[in-house]
Amino acid sequence: MGKKQDSREGIRRYRAMVKDRADLVEKVTLLTKALLESRDEDTFGEVMAAHEKLVGEALGLQPVQEKYFPDFPGRIKSLGAWGGDFILALSPWESEGTKRYFGQKQLGTVLSWDAMVG
Numbered sequence: 001m002g003k004k005q006d007s008r009e010g011i012r013r014y015r016a017m018v019k020d021r022a023d024l025v026e027k028v029t030l031l032t033k034a035l036l037e038s039r040d041e042d043t044f045g046e047v048m049a050a051h052e053k054l055v056g057e058a059l060g061l062q063p064v065q066e067k068y069f070p071d072f073p074g075r076i077k078s079l080g081a082w083g084g085d086f087i088l089a090l091s092p093w094e095s096e097g098t099k100r101y102f103g104q105k106q107l108g109t110v111l112s113w114d115a116m117v118g
Contacts, residue, residue, distance in 0.1 A: 024058050045075040045090045052077045072101065 031051040038044035055078070056063045064087055065076035072089070079086040091098040099110045 024054075027054055041090060048075045048077045048088070048090060069105070 028051070031047055031054065034047045035044060035051070038047060052063045052065070055061075063076075064078045065072060069076055072091075074089060074091040074093075076090075077088045079088055089098065089102070091101075093101070095112055102110045
């Protein structure tokens with residue numbers, strides 16, 4: 001996204017904001033497992049949104065989709081130091097439509113799932 005975040009600051013924020021770390025880690029772990037076990041896009045998208053909401057609330061940060069992409073019809077999840085480095089987008093559009101949308105947002109690097117994991 002071109003908004004590189006300071007990882008040290010992200011860690012400081014986490015330590016300052018999160019009081020019950022064990023509870024948060026347990027919830028994040030359960031959601032991560034649910035992502036891995038998802039068998040369809042709808043379930044994957046719902047779990048992505050729940051994960052993003054949980055982390056955002058814990059850190060006192062607005063979810064990246066609300067902040068930067070409120071008109072995106074799919075789901076967007078922050079990756080990296082939450083909110084600036086990378087995002088994962090689950091798009092209802094074909095590849096070219098998704099690239100066009102993010103290109104209009106001045107984001108030139110858009111990689112498909114296959115390019116990332118294939």
